[in-house]
Amino acid sequence: MGNCFQWHNHKGSSSPLPPTASSATARHRKVLRVVNTVDSKILEYTRPMLVKDVLINFSAGFSIGLSEKPLTVLPQNYKLKMGNVYYLFPVSSTGRTSAAADGTTKRIKLIITKKELQELLSNKISVEEMCLLGMNKKDNPWRGVSSLSRWRPALQSIPEGIE
Structure with missing residues (x-):
């Protein structure tokens, strides 16, 4: 039932993971992934890149974001970091305009x-x-509040019965 494998901790190996898992984890950190939301293909890069360098292979109607939903578009000069997953999605022509283009500011x-x-x-x-x-x-x-600074009620001790 299921996948099963046996692993022995070799002498000199400090990793708690089996060799295949630790090498897969190391590989994951060394790769930059961009998921194309149109065809679900995953593009892998072995070095950090700028958004504009990735978009050069696509038409002008595409952008890159941090989530599958095009809520936020990364700027062209944003440096994509190794080990992270980014999402490539088409930008609709009726989509949002940037704040600089329409002259508004958002707080x-x-x-x-x-x-x-x-x-x-x-x-x-x-x-x-x-x-x-x-x-x-x-x-x-x-978030940002340590457990020591959280409010707790001041409780009086309750004396137990027999006197």
Whole structure:
């Protein structure tokens, strides 16, 4: 029933994974994947690339995003990172226009941790990347709050019966 294999931890191997699993994990980190949402083909690249370098092989009606739904389009000069999966999708002609094209601005509220703020202020990450990363995270009301700082009621001890 099912797939089964036996594995022995060879001397000198510090990996808790079987050799095939650890090599597959290492391969996954070394590959940049772009999923074409039109035909479900997966394009694999062995080096980091810019969005415009990937789109050069497609017509002008395509864009790349972080999710299967075209909610956010990555800018042309965005550097695609190794080990991540990106999605290639067609942009409809009646689709959204960028804020720069129609002259409007949008205000957003972004809740970030102190570490993310330090990265933002030290220019390790751009505001656009921070917004894109924020869209991928699940809405968690306790995100960024340590368990020590959560409110807990002050309880009095209850004396037990026999005196």
